[in-house]
Amino acid sequence: MTQVTERSPSLPAEQGRSAVPAFAFLRGALAAGLGLGALAVLVMTLWISSPTADNGPGGALHTAAALWLLAHGAELIRTDTLGGAPAPVGLVPLLLAVMPVWLVHRAARDALESAEGRPAPSAAGTFAMVSGGYLLVGAAVTFYARSGSLSVSAPSLFFPSAVVVMGAAAAGVWTASGRPIAPPSWAPVRLHEKLARTRFSERAEAVCRSAAAGVAVLLGGGALLVAVALVWHAQAAQQSFVQLSGDWEGGVPVLLLALVLVPNAAVWGAAYGLGPGFALGTASTVTPLAFSGRPALPVFPLLAAVPAQGPGTVLNWAAGAVPVVAGVTVAWFTVRRAAPAHAGREEAWSLWGTALTAGLGAVGCGVGTAALAAAAGGPLGIGALAEFGPVWWLTGAAALAWTALLGVPVALLLRAWRLRGGDGWRARRVAQETAAAKCAPEAQVLAKSPGQVPQESDDGGRRWWKRSGRRDEDEDEVAEAVPGPGPVHVPVRASGVPAAAAFPATGGAASAAAADERSDDSAPYDFLPTGPWHERTALPGEAGPSVDP
Numbered sequence: 067m068t069q070v071t072e073r074s075p076s077l078p079a080e081q082g083r084s085a086v087p088a089f090a091f092l093r094g095a096l097a098a099g100l101g102l103g104a105l106a107v108l109v110m111t112l113w114i115s116s117p118t119a120d121n122g123p124g125g126a127l128h129t130a131a132a133l134w135l136l137a138h139g140a141e142l143i144r145t146d147t148l149g150g151a152p153a154p155v156g157l158v159p160l161l162l163a164v165m166p167v168w169l170v171h172r173a174a175r176d177a178l179e180s181a182e183g184r185p186a187p188s189a190a191g192t193f194a195m196v197s198g199g200y201l202l203v204g205a206a207v208t209f210y211a212r213s214g215s216l217s218v219s220a221p222s223l224f225f226p227s228a229v230v231v232m233g234a235a236a237a238g239v240w241t242a243s244g245r246p247i248a249p250p251s252w253a254p255v256r257l258h259e260k261l262a263r264t265r266f267s268e269r270a271e272a273v274c275r276s277a278a279a280g281v282a283v284l285l286g287g288g289a290l291l292v293a294v295a296l297v298w299h300a301q302a303a304q305q306s307f308v309q310l311s312g313d314w315e316g317g318v319p320v321l322l323l324a325l326v327l328v329p330n331a332a333v334w335g336a337a338y339g340l341g342p343g344f345a346l347g348t349a350s351t352v353t354p355l356a357f358s359g360r361p362a363l364p365v366f367p368l369l370a371a372v373p374a375q376g377p378g379t380v381l382n383w384a385a386g387a388v389p390v391v392a393g394v395t396v397a398w399f400t401v402r403r404a405a406p407a408h409a410g411r412e413e414a415w416s417l418w419g420t421a422l423t424a425g426l427g428a429v430g431c432g433v434g435t436a437a438l439a440a441a442a443g444g445p446l447g448i449g450a451l452a453e454f455g456p457v458w459w460l461t462g463a464a465a466l467a468w469t470a471l472l473g474v475p476v477a478l479l480l481r482a483w484r485l486r487g488g489d490g491w492r493a494r495r496v497a498q499e500t501a502a503a504k505c506a507p508e509a510q511v512l513a514k515s516p517g518q519v520p521q522e523s524d525d526g527g528r529r530w531w532k533r534s535g536r537r538d539e540d541e542d543e544v545a546e547a548v549p550g551p552g553p554v555h556v557p558v559r560a561s562g563v564p565a566a567a568a569f570p571a572t573g574g575a576a577s578a579a580a581a582d583e584r585s586d587d588s589a590p591y592d593f594l595p596t597g598p599w600h601e602r603t604a605l606p607g608e609a610g611p612s613v614d615p
Contacts, residue, residue, distance in 0.1 A: 086187040087195045090177040094199025094235070097173040101166045102207060105137070106130040112319055128214025131207045137162045138204070139226035139441065141219040147447075154219070156444030157454060160329035163441070167234045170200055174238025189239050197235045201228060226441075247271055265415075268403060272423050276399035277430025280469050283395045284435060287388030288335030289328070295335075295371035303370035310365060324367050330455075331368050333442035336435065337456035339388035340464040344443070345457065346372070347450040354382045362450035389465070393472025396431060400424040400473070401480040411485055417478060424477040428469035436462025 106127060113126040132142055142155040174196045178187060204227070208218055240246070247270045249257055261267070296303055311317035334344045343353035346369075347362030357375045373382060400423050404415040415423070436458045443455020 087191055090187060090192050090195035091199040093173040093177045094170070094196035095203050097169040098200045098203035101169050102131070102134050102203070104165065105134050109133065115318065125214065128211055129216065131211040132214060132216035132218070133162070134166070134207060135204070135211060135218050135227065137166050139163070139222065139230050141222040141444070143217045143219055144215065145217065146215045151448060153447040154445045155216070157330070157446055158441055158444065159326035160333070160442060161326040167230065170196065170231055170234035171238040171241070173200070174235040175242045178239055178242035189243060193235050193239050196238070197232050200231050200235070204231070269419070269423050272400055272403040273426045273430055276396045276424070276427030277434060279399045280392045280396040280427065280431035281434040281438070283392040284336040284340070284388060284431070284465065285332045285438070287339055287391060288337070289332035291335040291339060291385055291388065292331045292368070292371050295373070299370045303367045306365050306370050307367045320367070327368060330442040331371070333438045334456060336388065337439055337461045339385040340461060340468060342457060342460035342464050344455050345453045348453050349450065354378045354385050364446070389468035390472060392431065392465070393469045394476055396427045396469045396473035397424055397476035397480060400427055400477045401484060404477070405481045405484040407484065414481065414485055417481070420477055420481050421474050424473045425470055428466055428473050431469045432462045432466030435465035
C-alpha cells in the first residue's frame with residue numbers, strides 16, 4: 067500500500083512528459099493546415115467570382131495546393147502549355163511566403179513555452195516534432211497536387227522547401243529560448259571564458275543588428291525606386307493592367323498578384339541600385355549603366371517600371387544612393403555599440419574591434435541580400451524566360467562591396483567623433499561634480515528626531531536658519547539664538563571658525579542684533595553637529611556658559 071501511494075503522484079508527471087512531443091507535433095501539423103486552409107479559401111473565392119471558371123472546384127483546390135508549395139520555395143511544373151512541353155515556374159511571391167514562415171515560427175515558439183502543469187519540452191525535441199508535423203502535411207499536399215495541372219519538382223521539395231520549414235522552426239525555438247548569442251551549454255568552459263573576455267555576445271549582436279539594418283535599407287531603397295518608376299511610367303502600367311484584367315472581375319486576381327509580388331520588386335530595385343541589376347530573359351540585362359539586349363517582357367503592371375532601353379542617364383545613376391545609405395547605416399549601427407554616447411575611451415571598443423564588427427556586418431548584409439535575390443527570381447518558362455530576376459551571387463557580392471568599402475571607414479570616423487565628444491562630456495561632468503563638492507553645505511540641520519526640521523516658534527523658542535548657497539564664501543554664516551528650552555547650538559563660519567570667535571561675548575542682545583543684520587538677505591542654513599568646542603556665549607543674568615550635552 068505504501069509503494070502504491072508513493073508511486074501514484076509520478077504517473078501524471080510521466081504522462082505529461084510523454085505528451086509534450088505529441089503536442090509539439092500537432093502544433094506543426096496545425097500550422098501547416100492553417101496556411102493551406104487560408105490559401106484554399108482565397109483561391110476558391112477567386113474561382114467562384116471568376117466568370118470563366120472551367121476547371122471545377124477540384125481544379126481550384128489543386129491550384130491552391132500548388133501555390134502553397136510554391137510559397138515554401140518549391141518549383142512547379144506547368145504541363146498545360148501551348149507548345150506541349152512542360153514549363154517550370156520558380157518565381158516565388160515573397161509576400162505569399164511570409165504566411166507559412168510565420169506560422170512555423172509561431173508554432174515552434176509556442177510549443178517550447180511550458181504551460182502550467184506541464185513539463186517544459188527540450189529545444190531539440192520541439193524543433194524535431196514541429197518540423198516533422200509540418201513536413202508530414204507537406205508530403206500529403208505534394209501527393210495530392212501530383213494529379214493537377216501544376217506538379218512539383220521533387221528536388222525542390224528538399225531544397226529549399228524543407229530547409230525553409232526547418233529554418234523557421236529553429237528561429238522559433240531560438241526566440242522562445244531568449245535569443246541567446248553564445249556557444250551551447252555543452253561547449254568547453256574555456257571557450258565560454260575566452261568568448262566572454264572578447265565580448266563575443268555583444269559583438270555578435272552588433273553584427274546581426276547592423277546586417278539586418280543594411281538589408282532593410284536596401285529593400286526600402288529598392289521599393290522607393292520601384293514606386294518612383296511606376297509613377298514615371300504610370301500610363302504604361304495602367305495600360306498593362308487593363309490589358310490583363312479586362313473588367314473589374316478579372317482585375318481582382320491581377321491586383322492580388324501584383325501585391326504579393328511587391329517584395330520581389332523591392333529586391334529587384336535593390337539589385338538595380340547596387341549595380342548588377344536583373345535579367346529579363348536570357349538575352350537582356352537591366353542595370354543603371356544600360357538596358358541591353360532583347361527582353362522577354364511579359365505584360366504585367368510591375369514590369370512597366372522597367373526603364374527605357376539604351377544607356378543610362380543621370381536619373382538612372384542616382385539609384386546608387388541606395389547602397390551608399392546602406393553602408394552608412396551599417397556603420398551607424400556598429401558605432402552605437404562600439405562607442406556609446408558620452409562614453410570615454412576606456413569604455414569604447416578598439417579600432418580593430420570596431421573595423422572587424424563593421425566588416426562582419428557588411429558580410430551579413432551581403433549574405434542576406436544574396437538570399438533574398440535568390441528567392442525573388444526564378445524561371446517563368448523555357449527558352450528566353452529561363453532566367454528572370456537578379457543574379458543572386460552578383461547581387462550579394464555588390465552588397466558586400468558597397469557596405470564594406472563605406473561602412474568600415476565611416477564607422478571609424480564616427481567612433482573618433484563620438485569619443486571626442488564623449489571625453490569632453492566627461493570632463494564637463496567631472497568639473498560640475500567638483501564644483502558641487504566645493505559648494506556642499508558645511509553644516510547639517512539638527513532635529514530632535516529623524517525627519518523633523520526645527521521651525522521658528524512664537525513663544526520664545528529658538529530660530530534656526532538654513533544655508534541657501536547664495537552668499538559669498540568669505541561671508542560669515544550666523545544664526546540667531548533666542549533663549550528657550552533645550553540646548554543652544556552655535557553656528558559656524560564658512561571657514562570652519564565658530565561664530566563666537568567672530569562676535570565676542572559682548573552680550574547676547576548685541577550678538578543677536580549682529581546676527582540679524584548679517585542674515586537679513588540670506589536664507590536659513592544648516593548647522594554642524596555640536597562638539598566639545600561648541601560653547602554657548604554667556605547671556606546677561608546667567609551664571610556662566612553651559613556646554614551642550
